[in-house]
Amino acid sequence: MAHSFAGLDRDEFADSTAIMAHHMIYQTLQQRGLLGRQHIIVDISERSNIRFLNMMNLNVIGSNQEVISKVSRIGTGSASSMTGGFWMTPIFASGQVLVSSLLDNVLFQAYSKTHILDLIKLCCGVRFKQAIELDQLLGIDSSNLCLIETPAQFVGKPFLKLFQTLALVYGIVPLGLYRAPDRELNNALPFVFSNPLPGILLKSTDMVYVLKS
Incomplete structure (x- = not known):
């Protein structure tokens, strides 16, 4: 079988079943008000x-097209050059898509x-008993990943201010x-992003x- 047909890469058909199932579930829930x-989480x-x-969600379509156009202006505009741009789409950033190939990359x-x-x-x-005992022997307080609310005094302030205060004063x-979803920022879905701009x-x-002890 040829690797491409009418300008389409064969890889684009690899997830066709999952994509169609996702569309049907999405439409069913939309019609029933649920x-x-x-x-919904889809694995591709x-x-x-x-x-x-x-594609039925106009907000998502607009966000996807905006990302695609930005990436295409930076690169050559080919499908391969736009691959990274889809990481910033709302549906991916909100955790509704699991890309199994990314896990393969981590394992490799x-x-x-x-x-x-x-x-x-x-x-x-995840800590092993030996590591915990070594920390205790050396007097090291281990840290864990936690989720905290934004302190009221930092609302409306830049992330850099929060980082400096927590890191230098509290050791966090x-x-x-x-x-969270925000109409003012025009994001219809919640999302997580690491290492925010200052x-x-x-x-x-x-x-x-x-990270806090």
């Missing part, structure tokens, strides 16, 4: 196929960079933000991912 009460193998999901990298698994374990709170390291203004509905 769309906001149910959370090719990350570029994210652009075929939630773990063979040559063993510290990757160590970081994942630490973020998930902010890693990212969980941002100038990002915090909102009262933001939650902060931190």
